[in-house]
Every structure is written in structure tokens, then in C-alpha cells.
Amino acid sequence: MTDELLVVRAQLGERDALAELVGRWRLPVWTYVRRMLDAERADDVAQEVWLAVVRGLPRLREPDRFTPWLFTIARRSVADRLRGEYADRSEQLVSDGTTVADPVEAMVDRAVLVGALAALPVPEREVLVLFHLEDLSLADCAQICGVPVGTVKSRLNRARRMLREHLERGVGDE
Numbered sequence: 001m002t003d004e005l006l007v008v009r010a011q012l013g014e015r016d017a018l019a020e021l022v023g024r025w026r027l028p029v030w031t032y033v034r035r036m037l038d039a040e041r042a043d044d045v046a047q048e049v050w051l052a053v054v055r056g057l058p059r060l061r062e063p064d065r066f067t068p069w070l071f072t073i074a075r076r077s078v079a080d081r082l083r084g085e086y087a088d089r090s091e092q093l094v095s096d097g098t099t100v101a102d103p104v105e106a107m108v109d110r111a112v113l114v115g116a117l118a119a120l121p122v123p124e125r126e127v128l129v130l131f132h133l134e135d136l137s138l139a140d141c142a143q144i145c146g147v148p149v150g151t152v153k154s155r156l157n158r159a160r161r162m163l164r165e166h167l168e169r170g171v172g173d174e
Helices: 001-010 015-036 039-059 065-080 104-119 122-133 138-145 147-174
Strands: none
Touching: 001 015, 001 039, 001 122, 015 039, 015 065, 015 147, 039 065, 065 122, 065 138, 104 122, 104 147, 122 138, 122 147, 138 147
């Protein structure tokens, strides 16, 4: 069953349709939020996202645009959480969450990558996560971020360059 059909059914009050939508999108939303925030705040913000989705779903006019709408809500929730902190702490955002079950080497590699990703300014990190990790189109990223496609392209380019530079500096430090 398509997301569009599930949205329409959920708008008509079918709880099973809403449950299936949440089941399909819970992990991608949490993953996006987790990549934008530290572990402590990610769970709370993901819950806020789903609360906003449940409240706003009846007003969604284009059920076929559910995915960009959902990630727009997630983006706004993340932005709300970061507002006020970004100017002071944009370079201090460091992930402290690594999975215990990973082998040590993979854990170190993941920590380096997560640290490099966290060191990116929020606008660049956001488009990198949406485009590369959530596999959204440039147009969807632009809609979610509320910027033109050209801005998304330039942010992606800048994010890739900054990430590469950060990772290259890390390799040279060893």
C-alpha cells in the first residue's frame, strides 16, 4: 500500500493506516533527527515530530507529498531545538552516541565520521543528511529546507568539501 493511500485512510480516521505510516517512517525520521542532534535530544524531538504529524495530518492537502511534509516537520522540530544554541555551540556539537556492539575499529571510524558530520554548520549538515543519508531528491531537500534547489546544490558542495577537509585533517593527525 502506498504512503499516499495510507495518508488518505489515516485522514479518514483509520488508526491502522496511521500506525502503518508511523511504522514505515519511524526509523528514517529518528535517524534524520539523530544525525542532526545528540542522542539525548533525538528521542524527544522524534516524539515531537510524530505528535505534530498526528495533529497536522488532517490538514495535509497533498497526500502524495507526505515524505517532504514529514521531513519538513522534522526539520522544524530540529531547528526549534537548536535555536539559540546554534550561534554559541555550532562547532561544539559532538555526538556521544556509538553502539556498544560495534567492533572497536568500526566504532572509531563511526565516531570520526559522526564527529566530522556534527562539526558541519547546521545548514550544510542538514542537506547532506537529507540528500545522501535519507535519499531525498534535490527538489524535496529544497522544499524541506525552504530554499531554492541551487542553494541546496551549493550547500551540498560546501558540506562535502568541509567534510572531506575535516576527515583529511583527522587522518593527518594520526
